[in-house]
Amino acid sequence: MKILFIHQNFPGQFLHLAPALAARGHHVLALTDEKNQRASPVKVVRYKAPADLKLPPMLGRTFSEMADRGWLTARACRALRDQHHYTPDVIFGHSGWGETLFLREIWPETKLLVYAELLYRTRGHDVGFDPEISPGSDEGRVTTIARSAHLIQGLVQADAGLSPTKYQANSFPPELRQKLKVIHDGINTEKVRPDPQAKFRLPDGRELRAGDEVLTYVSRSLEPYRGFHRFMRTLPEVMRARPEAQVLLVGGDGVSYGGLPKDAPGWKEKLLAELDGQLDLSRIHFLGRVPYLQYLALLQVSRVHCYLTYPFVLSWSLTEAMSAGCYIVGSDTEPVRELIRDGENGRLVPFFDQPALEAALIRGLAGDPEAERLKIAARKTILQGYDLHRHSLPALIDWVESFAP
Structure with a gap:
């Protein structure tokens, strides 16, 4: 043809x-x-x-x-x-x-x-x-x-x-x-897969490895449609409870969906101003948009990957995080529920429930006893229907x- x-x-x-x-x-x-x-x-x-x-x-x-x-x-x-x-x-x-x-x-x-x-x-x-x-x-x-x-x-x-x-x-x-x-x-599951030897180098030269206490968040842009504001507001409590955790955020400073805030140049600036004095910024790493292989390494070293979204187009990053065997804490919104079943292949929390999100992230970072089972099940979901x-x-x-x- x-x-x-x-x-x-x-x-x-x-x-x-x-x-x-x-x-x-x-x-x-x-x-x-x-x-x-x-x-x-x-x-x-x-x-x-x-x-x-x-x-x-x-x-x-x-x-x-x-x-x-x-x-x-x-x-x-x-x-x-x-x-x-x-x-x-x-x-x-x-x-x-x-x-x-x-x-x-x-x-x-x-x-x-x-x-x-x-x-x-x-x-x-x-x-x-x-x-x-x-x-x-x-x-x-x-x-x-x-x-x-x-x-x-x-x-x-x-x-x-x-x-x-x-x-x-x-x-x-x-x-x-x-x-x-x-x-x-x-999803190319041969390329996007767990790697217990994975390493991720931070801009300051520090190296993170699979197994380290790493919390990751990925979005094309850091914006409300992907729950950036909800994620950022959990960090004071999460970082207080987990003083060794490193937080890695991937995403541009503009908007892909929706609009910019009226009182700040972008959502990152707005949330940093709102949370001024409440965050240990030495442990929060805004990476911008990164090359694909670096992004994969980030998923592979992640101990907890947070994916939040409005009821909207599902991000490739969720399916790739599942294929990489991430422990996922996601928003209990309709597009996410199509792939993640709470307690079976990840954890789901209501989009607007900040205490529940904080508790789920802390639980994962502390070492959820069910983590390995959930991670294996997440990858299996992709292998069985999205490969x-x-x-x-x-x-x-x-x-x-x-x-x-």
Whole structure:
């Protein structure tokens, strides 16, 4: 088959799937934003990046921006069709940025698949979940509906869609949910695995080893959506109770979801100011964003890994922490419950219960007698259902190939 992948940040979620399909003899091509400089495992062509345009009124802004990107993508596809006589059998694109919106008009007979990551919802998900940060309001809910329009239209246009977890698929209403297949992107469990010999070197030269009293927290950005504020507020009590513990935080200072605080340059600065005088900063290490192998070493030396999230897209870091055999203390929120069962393969605590989170972290750092059983069970969960080569990649290949003409 001729298979065209579309993603503004390609390879994104298609990192393993695109080259695997090429290795099976399919002609694989990717279309991406001209500004995307990420290395690609397959041949890439680029569409013109959207220009900075005068923004329309607020409620129509998101759809207008996504439709503009969709039109630029469609024009690039029209050039492939008219100038290069290219017609794919299957298109598989991420619907999050509007790139797939108009492709049905370019290639009416081509099967169109979308990666449907999440549909924004006004209740029961992230909107209004954390009143401290973003109180629910009519205006906020109306804006959420407006921001969902291109995601709904993207799936309506498609023949079928894919979501990585049941929680994410179930964010879509029943009439669209029936179009979705659930297959996780997959974890390379051979690379992401426990290592009793693991070492992690701190910026000051100190070396931490597997077995040391290390508390880890990982997020793309240090922000409330991933419970950064809840985690930071536990540290005075946790560090008082565990005076030898070292705390390692990975994440950028900006925001990936939500907004910046109104009274500080970023959430790290805001929480450090709030907790001024309560923290032993010599034992707290803000590492920023780190290279992948360094990140893996951090997971491998962790005694307790804390993963908190709003009801939202599940982070790869949780599945990778489980594959690395981490002792996980997670938030008892719906996306986490899909993978972690309290007392079976990790510990869950209510997102807003600070004493419970403190107690769970202290228990793990002190040496939970159940720790080894929970860590083995966490990795087994990934091996049995989320392993890249045993489960995810074969299922993804079969799914795409099922749309062959």
